[in-house]
Amino acid sequence: MSATNPLAAADGKMGAVSYTPRMTNPLFNANRFKLGIFSANCDGGLTMSLAPERWQANWDDIVAMTKIADESGLEFILPVAKWRGYQGKANIYGKSFETLTHGAALGAITKQIAIFSTVHVPLVTPAFGAKAIATIDHVTHGRAGLNIVCGWNQAEFDLHGVHIEPDTRYDHGLEWFQIWSRMLEGGPEFDWDGQFFKGLRNLHTSPVSVQRPRPPVMSAGFSPRGRDFAARAADVLFLNVTELDQVPALLADVAQHMARYHRSIRVFTMGHVVCRPTRQQAEEFFHYFAEEMADEEGQAYYRRNRGATVQGDGGAAIARPFENRFTRATGRRYAGGYPGAYPFVGSPDDVAAEMARMSATGLAGCTVAFVDYLKEIPFFVDEVLPRLERLGLREPRGSSV
Numbered sequence: 310m311s312a313t314n315p316l317a318a319a320d321g322k323m324g325a326v327s328y329t330p331r332m333t334n335p336l337f338n339a340n341r342f343k344l345g346i347f348s349a350n351c352d353g354g355l356t357m358s359l360a361p362e363r364w365q366a367n368w369d370d371i372v373a374m375t376k377i378a379d380e381s382g383l384e385f386i387l388p389v390a391k392w393r394g395y396q397g398k399a400n401i402y403g404k405s406f407e408t409l410t411h412g413a414a415l416g417a418i419t420k421q422i423a424i425f426s427t428v429h430v431p432l433v434t435p436a437f438g439a440k441a442i443a444t445i446d447h448v449t450h451g452r453a454g455l456n457i458v459c460g461w462n463q464a465e466f467d468l469h470g471v472h473i474e475p476d477t478r479y480d481h482g483l484e485w486f487q488i489w490s491r492m493l494e495g496g497p498e499f500d501w502d503g504q505f506f507k508g509l510r511n512l513h514t515s516p517v518s519v520q521r522p523r524p525p526v527m528s529a530g531f532s533p534r535g536r537d538f539a540a541r542a543a544d545v546l547f548l549n550v551t552e553l554d555q556v557p558a559l560l561a562d563v564a565q566h567m568a569r570y571h572r573s574i575r576v577f578t579m580g581h582v583v584c585r586p587t588r589q590q591a592e593e594f595f596h597y598f599a600e601e602m603a604d605e606e607g608q609a610y611y612r613r614n615r616g617a618t619v620q621g622d623g624g625a626a627i628a629r630p631f632e633n634r635f636t637r638a639t640g641r642r643y644a645g646g647y648p649g650a651y652p653f654v655g656s657p658d659d660v661a662a663e664m665a666r667m668s669a670t671g672l673a674g675c676t677v678a679f680v681d682y683l684k685e686i687p688f689f690v691d692e693v694l695p696r697l698e699r700l701g702l703r704e705p706r707g708s709s710v
């Protein structure tokens with residue numbers, strides 16, 4: 310092979326490629342309150358609004374935004390797996406990038422941030438999932454992660470001709486996880502004849518993941534079965550929180566699920582950020598995009614489909630919260646962000662203080678989304694992150710966390 314071969318040029322030692330991770334996955338760093346970017350792979354992001362400022366999810370913007378997040382020390386990128394938009398005038402999510410290929414691409418251009426992929430487990434075999442996540446884990450030298458979604462919207466699955474079984478979707482997901490994780494652990498080939506997966510032969514994958522025994526797993530089931538699944542299989546569970554006084558009861562419930570399996574998982578939630586130099590500016594912009602420009606039809610579509618496939622919260626003692634301080638004040642449904650997202654609206658001091666209050670409830674992290682990620686993240690990074698450091702929620706950047 311010639312010396313000009315870029316493979317040889319990379320480290321000068323052909324065949325001496327080391328798969329030793331250069332760092333641990335930042336999901337396990339010392340920061341008390343973890344932050345990740347959510348839903349930037351889809352147009353609209355997490356904003357059900359007709360405002361023309363809304364996120365268009367152009368690839369080059371996603372790359373630029375991801376590089377800023379990477380350099381600023383945020384912990385993770387979490388994309389949404391979507392197959393069909395929410396209709397309405399804005400049709401948010403009508404355009405979305407597939408998350409495994411998105412993860413491999415972003416993995417190659419980042420240095421420290423964890424790159425999650427979101428997989429609808431009924432649509433991907435465990436063996437495919439194991440190989441794909443192992444690939445991203447090698448691309449990133451140990452920064453891959455998997456968000457397991459068992460499905461809630463039949464209208465999206467109709468593109469695949471796959472039926473969501475509301476009562477057994479998490480049982481199916483658990484079996485998927487068991488096969489997937491065993492494959493990544495390595496060891497001898499094995500066969501699998503279970504309830505949902507039968508006739509799987511000679512299961513193995515090579516290479517196995519860089520992270521041992523497997524990359525971290527997230528899930529976001531809210532129903533009792535969803536929480537139970539997370540307690541058995543996930544490392545991080547997302548729960549919807551729209552007011553902080555909801556948190557103690559939710560965490561107590563998760564603790565019961567964890568005790569059943571003698572496991573400990575961390576609980577995060579998802580937020581939507583409007584941060585401006587002053588509170589008034591932030592609230593005015595919020596009022597504009599979330600109330601004046603609300604995509605009522607898209608919101609109605611979501612309402613219809615939310616309960617169409619999976620009824621209610623499956624008997625959850627605690628109902629999924631949708632109302633927040635803005636919806637209560639205005640009487641509007643879904644003001645800001647996405648139903649169930651926590652609104653951080655205000656000055657950098659306001660947003661940082663609100664995150665500190667959230668952290669104090671026991672939540673270990675939060676996703677952030679913006680009307681325009683690329684335009685708004687630099688201000689968040691420059692103004693909010695240092696305040697979180699001063700409040701003791703995050704280590705000073707540049708320190709080896």
Ligand SMILES: Cc1cc2nc3c(=O)[nH]c(=O)nc-3n(C[C@H](O)[C@H](O)[C@H](O)COP(=O)(O)O)c2cc1C
Pocket residue numbers: 347388389390391427457458459460461462529530531532533534535536547548549578579619621622676
């Ligand atoms: C942070 C977060 C990420 C999610 N990502 C997806 C996703 O990418 N695709 C999807 O279909 N559902 C996604 N969901 C929905 C959940 O998987 C789940 O269906 C929802 O929280 C309701 O829980 P339940 O299905 O147990 O009722 C997400 C939810 C949250 C809170």
